[in-house]
Amino acid sequence: xxxxxxxxxxxxxxxxxxxxxxxxxxxxxxxxxxxxxxxxxxxxxxxxxxxxxxxxxxxxxxxxxxxxxxxxx
Amino acid sequence: xxxxxxxxxxxxxxxxxxxxxxxxxxxxxxxxxxxxxxxxxxxxxxxxxxxxxxxxxxxxxxxxxxxxxxxxxxxxxxxxxxxxxxxxxxxxxxxxxxxxxxxxxxxxxxxxxxxxxxxxxxxxxxxxxxxxxxxxxxxxxxxxxxxxxxxxxxxxxxxxxxxxxxxxxxxxxxxxxxxxxxxxxxxxxxxxxxxxxxxxxxxxxxxxxxxxxxxxxxxxxxxxxxxxxxxxxxxxxxxxxxxxxxxxxxxxxxxxxxxxxxxxxxxxxxxxxxxxxxxxxxxxxxxxxxxxxxxxxxxxxxxxxxxxxxxxxxxxxxxxxxxx
Numbered sequence: 001x002x003x004x005x006x007x008x009x010x011x012x013x014x015x016x017x018x019x020x021x022x023x024x025x026x027x028x029x030x031x032x033x034x035x036x037x038x039x040x041x042x043x044x045x046x047x048x049x050x051x052x053x054x055x056x057x058x059x060x061x062x063x064x065x066x067x068x069x070x071x072x073x
Numbered sequence: 074x075x076x077x078x079x080x081x082x083x084x085x086x087x088x089x090x091x092x093x094x095x096x097x098x099x100x101x102x103x104x105x106x107x108x109x110x111x112x113x114x115x116x117x118x119x120x121x122x123x124x125x126x127x128x129x130x131x132x133x134x135x136x137x138x139x140x141x142x143x144x145x146x147x148x149x150x151x152x153x154x155x156x157x158x159x160x161x162x163x164x165x166x167x168x169x170x171x172x173x174x175x176x177x178x179x180x181x182x183x184x185x186x187x188x189x190x191x192x193x194x195x196x197x198x199x200x201x202x203x204x205x206x207x208x209x210x211x212x213x214x215x216x217x218x219x220x221x222x223x224x225x226x227x228x229x230x231x232x233x234x235x236x237x238x239x240x241x242x243x244x245x246x247x248x249x250x251x252x253x254x255x256x257x258x259x260x261x262x263x264x265x266x267x268x269x270x271x272x273x274x275x276x277x278x279x280x281x282x283x284x285x286x287x288x289x290x291x292x293x294x295x296x297x298x299x300x301x302x303x304x305x306x307x308x309x310x311x312x313x314x315x316x317x318x319x320x321x322x323x324x325x326x327x328x329x330x331x332x333x334x335x336x337x338x339x340x341x342x343x344x345x346x347x348x349x350x351x352x353x354x355x356x357x358x359x360x361x362x363x364x365x366x367x368x369x370x371x372x373x374x375x376x377x378x379x380x381x382x383x384x385x386x387x388x389x390x391x392x393x394x395x396x397x
Contacts, residue, residue, distance in 0.1 A: 006267070008258040008274050014265055042277070047175035047269050065258075065273050070283035071244030072253030 001058040005032065008065040019056060026052035033064060040067055076177065076184055084185030084192075085170035091190060091216040092266065093163050105147035107140050114140065164266060172268050180272065181208070190214060194272045195229065199242075201282040202291045206232055206242055211275050213268070223263055224271075226250050226279070234289035235297050236305055242279060243287035243294075252278060253286065300337045301325035316340035316353060331355035331368060346370040346377055 007013040042065040114137045121130035182195035191212045207230040217223045225248040228241035239247045255278045262271035296305040300319035312326045314337040326335045329352035344367035351367045359376035
């Protein structure tokens with residue numbers, strides 16, 4: 001099933017991806033954000049705060065935004 | 074206070090109108106020069122063929138090939154622009170309304186300023202490394218004039234750097250946020266029209282201190298520039314000129330040899346006779362010649378030179394003068 005996946009880390013990614021039935025937010029993070037830790041991210045599904053075990057459904061909009069994003073001068 | 078449902082719907086409608094206006098202003102690029110030459114060359118070729126001028130026809134055909142080679146990539150570009158305009162889709166008012174509703178939940182304050190046509194989100198108060206910077210407004214103008222940044226940062230209750238009042242955040246100068254690692258995420262969110270993501274990313278940049286690349290780092294936030302050398306002086310090392318009140322660093326502070334107070338270089342002088350540093354308040358003048366002189370070298374009311382020319386009664390011109 002397709003969801004809209006948005007990753008605001010670095011160069012970023014925003015696009016539709018295929019995921020399998022029964023994928024949770026936590027599992028999606030593990031698959032898509034390799035090497036990253038979920039506690040360092042704001043996680044939103046359909047722009048709402050959710051629990052890690054929430055099951056994703058067709059058409060969901062999932063966003064991972066780093067809590068710390070360094071600005072510059 | 075966040076807007077009610079009616080205000081949100083009005084804001085969504087006005088925002089959509091703004092986005093459509095901006096999109097419609099994108100026009101097709103100009104037809105490339107040389108386009109009309111194709112028609113002229115085609116006519117010339119036909120004329121040459123009709124008159125049996127086969128060599129001339131061949132030359133015109135070669136010119137035609139050159140022009141077409143020049144035009145081909147430019148026509149491809151024109152084609153892509155036309156396709157983009159033909160496929161342009163606009164968000165519905167309802168989808169914008171839903172996004173504004175979520176913004177109103179995520180942020181402390183959110184409003185649509187109809188006068189400036191800006192979407193304004195206010196962050197919660199931000200404290201970085203124990204320095205309270207206050208809340209910030211992130212003011213986005215989707216239909217911003219070309220050449221200007223699409224958004225600006227405004228401190229609600231500014232606590233700027235002591236050395237520069239236009240720096241209200243380590244990464245904000247004169248309302249412009251230097252996005253650093255967040256630049257691509259901000260750019261993509263704006264390009265895609267993902268307002269919620271845009272405001273979220275900007276807020277996270279404001280909530281992060283990158284000491285290695287700040288206009289003024291937080292450990293120098295309260296530092297004032299030395300009046301004499303210009304270096305930033307930390308609060309713990311700060312000295313204040315007793316005369317003018319300006320900040321002076323330890324290296325530039327001058328001590329008056331009379332009153333033992335600290336001064337900047339502009340508020341002290343050097344006694345011409347003993348070369349000691351004397352502040353303007355302690356410096357005296359010779360009653361005869363007006364020369365500025367320290368109290369120690371001013372014997373009676375005269376400087377040494379005047380005193381030696383005009384000895385007091387009972388003294389000779391050559392009598393030794395008591396010195397410090």
